[in-house]
Amino acid sequence: xxxxxxxxxxxxxQTKHRGHREDVNLAELVSEAVEEVLADSMVDLSxxxxxxxxNMELFxxxxxxxxxxxxxxxxxxxxxYRITTxxxxxxxxxxxxxxxxxxxxxxxxxxxxxxxxxEGMTTTGITNMSxxxxxxxxxxGAITGTxxxxxxxxFGQKAEEAAAELRVLMATNARKNFKAHLRLDITRKDVxxxxxxxxxxxxxxxxxxxxxxxxMLFASEEMAKKLPQKKVWMHDHVTIHRQEFFDFAHLExxxxxxxxxxxxxxxxxxxxxxxxxxxxxxxxxxxWWALDWxxxxxxxxxxxxxxxxxxGDFAIDGKFPVNxxxxxxxxxxxxxxxxxxxxxxxxxxxxxxxxHQVPRDINLALASGFGGTFWTVLHLLGKDKPNH
Amino acid sequence: xxxxxxxPVDKKYxxxxxxxxxxxxxxxxxxxxxxxxxxxxxxxxILASRCPRCGKVxxxxxxxxxxDFAKITELISVGPGxxxxxxxxxxxxxxxxxxxxxxxxxxxxxxxxxxxxGADTKFLHRxxxxxxxxxxxxxxxWADERSAAITDIEWFEKx
Numbered sequence: 026x027x028x029x030x031x032x033x034x035x036x037x038x039q040t041k042h043r044g045h046r047e048d049v050n051l052a053e054l055v056s057e058a059v060e061e062v063l064a065d066s067m068v069d070l071s072x073x074x075x076x077x078x079x080n081m082e083l084f085x086x087x088x089x090x091x092x093x094x095x096x097x098x099x100x101x102x103x104x105x106y107r108i109t110t111x112x113x114x115x116x117x118x119x120x121x122x123x124x125x126x127x128x129x130x131x132x133x134x135x136x137x138x139x140x141x142x143x144e145g146m147t148t149t150g151i152t153n154m155s156x157x158x159x160x161x162x163x164x165x166g167a168i169t170g171t172x173x174x175x176x177x178x179x180f181g182q183k184a185e186e187a188a189a190e191l192r193v194l195m196a197t198n199a200r201k202n203f204k205a206h207l208r209l210d211i212t213r214k215d216v217x218x219x220x221x222x223x224x225x226x227x228x229x230x231x232x233x234x235x236x237x238x239x240x241m242l243f244a245s246e247e248m249a250k251k252l253p254q255k256k257v258w259m260h261d262h263v264t265i266h267r268q269e270f271f272d273f274a275h276l277e278x279x280x281x282x283x284x285x286x287x288x289x290x291x292x293x294x295x296x297x298x299x300x301x302x303x304x305x306x307x308x309x310x311x312x313w314w315a316l317d318w319x320x321x322x323x324x325x326x327x328x329x330x331x332x333x334x335x336x337g338d339f340a341i342d343g344k345f346p347v348n349x350x351x352x353x354x355x356x357x358x359x360x361x362x363x364x365x366x367x368x369x370x371x372x373x374x375x376x377x378x379x380x381h382q383v384p385r386d387i388n389l390a391l392a393s394g395f396g397g398t399f400w401t402v403l404h405l406l407g408k409d410k411p412n413h
Numbered sequence: 414x415x416x417x418x419x420x421p422v423d424k425k426y427x428x429x430x431x432x433x434x435x436x437x438x439x440x441x442x443x444x445x446x447x448x449x450x451x452x453x454x455x456x457x458x459i460l461a462s463r464c465p466r467c468g469k470v471x472x473x474x475x476x477x478x479x480x481d482f483a484k485i486t487e488l489i490s491v492g493p494g495x496x497x498x499x500x501x502x503x504x505x506x507x508x509x510x511x512x513x514x515x516x517x518x519x520x521x522x523x524x525x526x527x528x529x530x531g532a533d534t535k536f537l538h539r540x541x542x543x544x545x546x547x548x549x550x551x552x553x554x555w556a557d558e559r560s561a562a563i564t565d566i567e568w569f570e571k572x
Contacts, residue, residue, distance in 0.1 A: 050443035053476055056484075070482050086438035096475055099482040146437045157430050 031410055032126045033249035034257040035133070035242045036066025037368045042206040042237030042356045045143060051085060052097035055139050058238035058361075059098050062135065066242045067253050073242070074131035075104035077122050079114040080140050080360030083150035090139075098137055098240075111154070112167075112308065112396025113264075114138055115239070115363025119404060122243040123259045132248040138364035139238035147234065147359075154397070160271075168231065170223035171273040173313040177225060180328045184316065185225055187334040189216035192229055192312040192354060194340060199351025201341075201381040206235040206356040216312075230312040230354070237358035239365045246410070257371040260389070260405040263288045267399045281401040282321040282393070289391075289405050298323055299345045303387030304373045306366040308395040309352045319347065322393070341383055349373065349381040363394030367404050374408050447561075448488055449474045454561040459553070460488040461532050472532035473563075492529035494572055497540065497549045500525040516564045527551060527569060538563070541570045 038061030046054055063070060076098050078091045087093060091107040094100065106125075110117040115138040122136040147166065155164035176184040193213055199205035211229065219229040249256050265281040265288075272278075286298070295301050307322070309315035319330040319339070333339060339347040350369040353362055370390035372378040387408065394402040442450055449460040462474035466483040472492075476485050506520045523545045526535035540551055551569035559565035 047441045048444045050441055050446065050476070053443050053445075056477055056482075059482075060484075083436060085440075086436045096477040096479040101479050141441075144439055144441065149434070149436050153434065157432055161432075 028127045028411075029129055030127055031246040032123050032259040033244050033246065034259065034371045034406070035244040035249055035252045036062045036068065036254050037242075037371055038062030038065055038240040039204055039361075039365065039368060040237045040239075041204045042235045042358055042361075042365075044206060044233065044235060046141065046236040047143075051087070051090065051139075051141050051144065052094055054141055054236065055094050055097040055137060055238045058137065058139070058240040059135070062240040062242050065254060068133065068242060070099040073099070073103065073133045073135050075106065075125055075134045076100045077106045077108060077118050077125070077134060077136045079108040079110075079118045079136075079138050081111065081114065081147070081150050082109050083145070083153065084147055084359065085141055085145040086149070094137075098135065104131065109360075110396060111400070112310070112359060113363055113394035113400050113402045114360045114396070115365065116262075116308075116367060116392065116394030116402035116404060117264070118364050119241065119243075119259075119367045120262050120264060120402060122241070123262065126243050126245050127259075129245075132245045134243045135240060136243065136364060137238060137240045138361035140358035140360040140362075141236045142234040142358060143236055156269075167310045168222050168226065169273055170226040170313075172317045173225040175274070176313065176317055176328075180331055183331055183335070184328070185217070186213065187331040188225075188230060188312045188316045189213040191315055191334050191339070192216045194334070194337075195309070195312070195348060195352045195354045198341060198349050198381055199355035202350050202355075203380075204237075204356070205351040206237070207233050208351070208355070226311060226313055232310050232353045232357040233355075235356050235358040237356070237361050237365075239361040239368050241364060241368055241371070255375045255377070257374045258407045258410050260407045260411040261289055261293055262402065262404045265401045266397070269398060271398050273399075276399060279399075280321055281399050282318050282395075282403075283324065285393075285401040285403040286322045286324070289403050293405055293411075295389075298391070302345070302389045302391050303385065304346045304349065304370060304383050304390045306350060306370045306373075306390070306392040307347055307352065308363055308366055308393050309348065309354055310357075310395065312354055314395075315347075315352070315354070318395075322391075341381065346383045349378060349383055351381070363396075363402065366392040366394065367406070370404070370406050374406060443476065445476050445486070445488075446474055450561040452488075453563070453565040454559040457493075457555050457559075457565075458490055459492040459529060459566075461491040461529070463487045463489050470531060470533045472529055472534055473536050489531070491531040492553070494550060494552045495527040495529035495532070495569070497525045497545055497547060497551055498528050498535050500540070500545050500547070502543045502545075503539075516567070518568065522568070525551070525569070538566060539568045541568045545571070
């Protein structure tokens, strides 16, 4: 991607993500993340030029949360943008903030993603993404067993074992991350014994509903030089949209994850992602999708990722660490979910991920967002400035 | 106005669909602002919040100052009397609201932005009657049964 100027991540802030936050209102929840990003970046709010703000439409039943949150994000007198692209909202927030800085429009941009899922009925928002004439009444969001069926037909019982093992790995990672929502102590058997939602997708394969917010600060190169926090550089990002209607069984007509990865790898000279990329924070709404998508992002056409899961290659100390944070199956405040992927990837590069830090130097990190009828936003971050 | 029966307009050539979008929600005030709601119920007291940095007193109370992002932790008693700063007379009872909403008032009455004594911001409530003008002093009429909501004040009336 050709950029006018380089953009750095100058700070990261997150709330603890929890199932219940009756102690705070929506604005107070958001301000917790903003407070933390200001402390992390050691920047004064008055230096920030613009705020990019996002969540899922209708999830809390609030029409203009960006207006409410002027008190929560210090937006008074600043430029404000609201972004809502479904599950990918958080990664789109990052893309937008990156563009706003790279273009020269602003020097310091704050991006905030949030969701307080206990306050609304997500079905209201989700069903309204479907056309009222043809399929709105049966729209249910992300609970689908199709990918699991396809994988079991192709790879047999091994796939089911691997999906369960991947869920156990996410739980193991989440227990090291005190901000994660579900920090479960589970075994493969627990996963396979949990209730069937849509066979072979089971309750424990699926992401929870969480309350939380995540804020990130983006700075121009010139501004970043003056800031004290360790920098992480925005190298590249790609957004791939698909058609409006659902067709989960024929995803190969446009493999959005694979296409996004192909573009990112090609543009950035990545020939061996497993060797060159130090950590991958992947948007994994369910462990079945995660198992399939690892193959798509890593171009494994024969299900090699299944053996890698069973070998423990995606563990924090494995060959290619995936979601050291515990992933989306552990933490899912939807408007924040995708920006958490980028924030966690940045913390890993900085070496500031505390107990869930990957135990080696990371030069490049990948973070993905997923939403809609299979849309992908993919970000590549680096420890060093990109060579444009 | 939206009249559901009017869709589709042309039944012969124009198709479409009627529907109802239901948006249930529950909104948590948070521990800090809940204190102000509970004071309405238990003490018939109106609590506003004061910014520790600029001193601005927010009624309705806010837990952050919109100007300087200071976290507000202090609640102070304001009112109960105040001044009508802006107003409009309501002359129409919307049937939908009269049927669906609790504690509606029959028109005619006045909706007013009232600045309570000691507050720096105005808040919205209804004032009994229509003979209201800018600068009138008003006082709250408390409900006998209170539920920690702004409707614990039934209306304001001229003092």
